[in-house]
Amino acid sequence: MHFLITGTAGFIGFHLARRLLDEGHSVTGFDGMTRYYEVSLKERRHAILSTYSKFKPIIAMLESRKPLTEAFSSAPPDVVVHLAAQAGVRYSLENPDAYIGSNLVGSWNILDLCRQFRPNHLLLASTSSIYGANHTIPFKEADKADEPLTLYAATKKAMEVMAHSQSHLHKTPTTAFRFFTVYGPWGRPDMALFKFVSAILDGRPIDVYGHGQMSRDFTYIDDLVEAIVRLIPVIPQSATRTDAAIDTISMHAPFRIVNIGGGQPVALxxxxxxxxxALGQKAFRNMLPMQQGDVPHTFAAPELLHSLTGYTPQTPVSEGVRRFVEWYRQAYRMNIKAAEIVE
Structure with a gap:
C-alpha cells in the first residue's frame, strides 16, 4: 500500500515509516522540521528513511495547504497516518500559537484533504493528556474528556471532535488513538527519559516534579508501532461494534477512539x-512541586485495543529503558553516524 505519514522526522513517525518501508510499502513523509527541539536529530531520522527507495520526503508545514495538497495528489494514499503536531504539555504555556497553527489548522487541512482524496483509512494521533485530571482509573475511551488542563490537550480534543464531524459528513473511516507516554530509541530530547539519561551521565541533577509521586503508563515505541500497524486494517464501519461493552465506534460516523497503552503505570x-x-550511575535529584498543567497519574484501559487487534503493549520498562540507554550511548556519547546506529 501507499501511506502518507505526517511527522516522519519525528520520533513516532520515523519508527512507523521505517516499519512500513521494511514491510515493502511506499511512504510519502511530510514534516515541517520545526525547531521545537534540535533539527539535527530530525534530519538524522529522515536521512535513514531516505535510504529506502520507496520513501519520498516533503519538507513543509501542515498549515501550508499547497504543498500538503501536492503530497496527496502526487501519490494518492491508501492510508493516511497523521502524527505531526506541536507536542509538549509545558511548551504550550510558552508558545500557544504554535499549537493553534499545527494542531488545529494543520489537522483541519489533513481532514479536508481526506474528504477530497478519500483514503481507505485515516488514523490520527491523539493523547492521554485529553483525560486531564481524570479521577476514574484506569482511563477508558468512553470517559468524559471535556476538561483539558493545557492548550495542548485542548487542541488534541478539538482535533478528535473535528475528525468526528468530518467522518459523519463525508464518511471518512477514521481511528483516533490516544498515546500514553511513548519512549524509546530516537526519542524526543524534551521527554523525561532523554533528559534524565543526559543529565545523569553528565553529572547534572535531574528535576523531579511532583516530588516523585506522579506515575505514568509508559509505552515502548516498538509496542506503539505494532499497535498502529495492527489497527490499520481495522477500518471503522458506522455503528458496527466489535464489543458493545467497550467499543467506542460512533453511532453516527465510521469513527473510533482507541487507547494505546499497556495499563501498567509506573511511579516516577x-x-x-x-x-x-541501566546506567550504573546514581542521579542527583532536585525535588520540585507539580508543574502547571501536569496531571498526577495516567493509566490506560487497554481492553478495546486488545479486542480489536489481539494485542496489548507489553515491553517491561526495565527492558525499554535499557534499549534507550544503549542507543543513547551510541548516538550521543560515541558520535557514531546516524546511518550506522543499530538499535
Whole structure:
C-alpha cells in the first residue's frame, strides 16, 4: 500500500515509516522540521528513511495547504497516518500559537484533504493528556474528556471532535488513538527519559516534579508501532461494534477512539531507579512541586485495543529503558553516524 505519514522526522513517525518501508510499502513523509527541539536529530531520522527507495520526503508545514495538497495528489494514499503536531504539555504555556497553527489548522487541512482524496483509512494521533485530571482509573475511551488542563490537550480534543464531524459528513473511516507516554530509541530530547539519561551521565541533577509521586503508563515505541500497524486494517464501519461493552465506534460516523497503552503505570521514583540501574550511575535529584498543567497519574484501559487487534503493549520498562540507554550511548556519547546506529 501507499501511506502518507505526517511527522516522519519525528520520533513516532520515523519508527512507523521505517516499519512500513521494511514491510515493502511506499511512504510519502511530510514534516515541517520545526525547531521545537534540535533539527539535527530530525534530519538524522529522515536521512535513514531516505535510504529506502520507496520513501519520498516533503519538507513543509501542515498549515501550508499547497504543498500538503501536492503530497496527496502526487501519490494518492491508501492510508493516511497523521502524527505531526506541536507536542509538549509545558511548551504550550510558552508558545500557544504554535499549537493553534499545527494542531488545529494543520489537522483541519489533513481532514479536508481526506474528504477530497478519500483514503481507505485515516488514523490520527491523539493523547492521554485529553483525560486531564481524570479521577476514574484506569482511563477508558468512553470517559468524559471535556476538561483539558493545557492548550495542548485542548487542541488534541478539538482535533478528535473535528475528525468526528468530518467522518459523519463525508464518511471518512477514521481511528483516533490516544498515546500514553511513548519512549524509546530516537526519542524526543524534551521527554523525561532523554533528559534524565543526559543529565545523569553528565553529572547534572535531574528535576523531579511532583516530588516523585506522579506515575505514568509508559509505552515502548516498538509496542506503539505494532499497535498502529495492527489497527490499520481495522477500518471503522458506522455503528458496527466489535464489543458493545467497550467499543467506542460512533453511532453516527465510521469513527473510533482507541487507547494505546499497556495499563501498567509506573511511579516516577521507580522509573528513575530503573534509569539509574541501566546506567550504573546514581542521579542527583532536585525535588520540585507539580508543574502547571501536569496531571498526577495516567493509566490506560487497554481492553478495546486488545479486542480489536489481539494485542496489548507489553515491553517491561526495565527492558525499554535499557534499549534507550544503549542507543543513547551510541548516538550521543560515541558520535557514531546516524546511518550506522543499530538499535
Amino acid at each position: 521514583g521507580a522509573f528513575i531507579e530503573t534509569v539509574e540501574e
